[in-house]
Amino acid sequence: MPSVLVVEDDPSIRQSLIEVLSEHGYAVRSAADGFGALREVTQTPVDAVVLDLGLPDLDGGDALRMIRGISSVPVLVATARDDESEIIKILNAGADDYLVKPFSGGQLVARLSAVLRRTSHVPPTGAAAGAPVATAAEPLRATVVGELAVDPGARTAYLAGRELRLTRREFDLLAFLAHHSGQVVSKRRLLSEVWREPYVDDQTVDVHLSSLRRKLGERAAAPRYLLTVRGVGIKLVAPR
Numbered sequence: 001m002p003s004v005l006v007v008e009d010d011p012s013i014r015q016s017l018i019e020v021l022s023e024h025g026y027a028v029r030s031a032a033d034g035f036g037a038l039r040e041v042t043q044t045p046v047d048a049v050v051l052d053l054g055l056p057d058l059d060g061g062d063a064l065r066m067i068r069g070i071s072s073v074p075v076l077v078a079t080a081r082d083d084e085s086e087i088i089k090i091l092n093a094g095a096d097d098y099l100v101k102p103f104s105g106g107q108l109v110a111r112l113s114a115v116l117r118r119t120s121h122v123p124p125t126g127a128a129a130g131a132p133v134a135t136a137a138e139p140l141r142a143t144v145v146g147e148l149a150v151d152p153g154a155r156t157a158y159l160a161g162r163e164l165r166l167t168r169r170e171f172d173l174l175a176f177l178a179h180h181s182g183q184v185v186s187k188r189r190l191l192s193e194v195w196r197e198p199y200v201d202d203q204t205v206d207v208h209l210s211s212l213r214r215k216l217g218e219r220a221a222a223p224r225y226l227l228t229v230r231g232v233g234i235k236l237v238a239p240r
């Protein structure tokens with residue numbers, strides 16, 4: 001039974017999508033916002049995603065790019081915007097097909113099975129389905145850690161649905177730590193891979209870490225995401 005993740009914030013539309021897809025033999029999971037969708041895609045593999053572009057937390061285009069950053073799962077976008085340039089943008093951002101609202105259940109099922117037919121013959125881009133898609137030009141992948149989402153491609157970061165205003169260096173630092181989340185990264189490594197300048201000292205890293213902490217709403221004494229491992233380095237984790 002193919003599994004589909006339905007991402008739609010309107011409860012009645014969500015319910016009717018779930019019903020029509022269940023009736024047609026799909027195992028349906030659902031999410032009401034972009035973060036919920038990213039969490040679902042990260043946690044359990046799914047065969048396809050039906051993604052509403054008008055979501056309350058993330059811009060639909062950002063949500064699509066972030067899904068693309070962590071998974072090669074086929075995405076069928078549902079858009080209220082019947083605007084050619086918008087649709088071209090969505091397809092360029094990695095959607096496999098789109099539907100313009102309002103659409104019938106029959107149209108949804110037909111488009112979805114066509115997308116699944118097309119994509120099931122294509123070998124996954126990653127080592128396994130759902131593996132991160134990385135390209136040479138974009139070595140850091142989009143990452144979701146707890147309520148923090150970082151998209152190096154679009155250079156955007158969100159905390160609990162709110163976009164963070166970061167300086168270039170703060171963003172680079174956060175993206176690097178998020179990419180290596182769960183691992184302790186030494187300051188020496190941050191200097192060589194984020195700063196890439198030979199004459200910067202450890203204190204520069206500390207200064208940027210403390211401003212990054214402030215923007216994440218935490219303190220070194222009471223960290224949530226950025227843990228200092230004394231004498232070793234920094235580790236970005238999901239808060240407990």
Ligand code: CA
Binds near residue numbers: 008010052053054055
């Ligand atoms: Ca919506």
